[in-house]
Amino acid sequence: MPGSEAPMGKYIYCIIRSSDRRQFPCLGIGERGDVVYSVHHSDLAAVVSDSPAVEYERSRRNMMAHTLVLEEVMREHTILPVQFGIVAPGAKAIMEKVLQRRYDELSGLLSEMEGRIEVGLKAFWYENAIFPEVVAENPPIRQLRDGLMGRSAEETYYERIRLGEMIESAIGKKRDEDAERILSALRPLADETRLNRVITDRMILNAAFLVEEVRQEAFDGALDALDEEMSKRVLFKYVGPVPPYNFVSIVVRWDD
Secondary structure, eight states: OOOTTSOEEEEEEEEEEOSSOOEEEEEOSSSSOOEEEEEEETTEEEEEEEEESOOOOOOHHHHHHHHHHHHHHHTTSOOEEBOTTOEESOHHHIIIIIIITTHHHHHHHHHHHTTEEEEEEEEEEOTTTHHHHHHHHOHHHHHHHHHHTTSOTTTTHHHHHHHHHHHHHHHHHHHHHHHHHHHHHHGGGOSEEEEOOOOSTTEEEEEEEEEEGGGHHHHHHHHHHHHHHHTTTEEEEEEEEEOOTTTOOBOOOTTO
């Protein structure tokens, strides 16, 4: 954990457009309970809290503290998230090396994000739903599977490997088809789409969408229609608005 012997700095959460000094009703990262406030240059501000100049562990507790600050600031401001764990030497370094030096870049990004939100969507097949579907739709798989019944594992070793390969290929094709069905309904309603790694066998899609706030209702309606159409096979997990991590993340290096 951060120690009191470390020199003090400023932990940075995000960049906002604001000319007025702000203090936010949430606590900063770590166990100190520091207030969260803004550091300014012109009409840009960094949202910070006082912090020891240490490397923060990417623990659930620390990541959650970082995210809760972003979510609080998002209530009133368009934000540019700063990469987790960035501690500035002090307010002067933030003003000179971030807000002033990168003013045009940050101001432009804030304009791009204005009036837009990020939403996240994960889609999963229900447990035990996809394998029977694949078998039913693929006679060669069904025939090979049936031909293995009652025979020893040693005798059918290579056939079982072949069956596994066929099933894996068929599931991959089914995943692509279902993902495209979902994306074709939602992509037209988003300004940008980011596809993230599929991390489980049952996961079909792991995506983030940048959506204009005025189109969120239409986006939600399209997702509701998909949920109704695919509810017997697919579980949707939808979150948002969330900080736009997938579309902008500010990285800061103090040795540049």
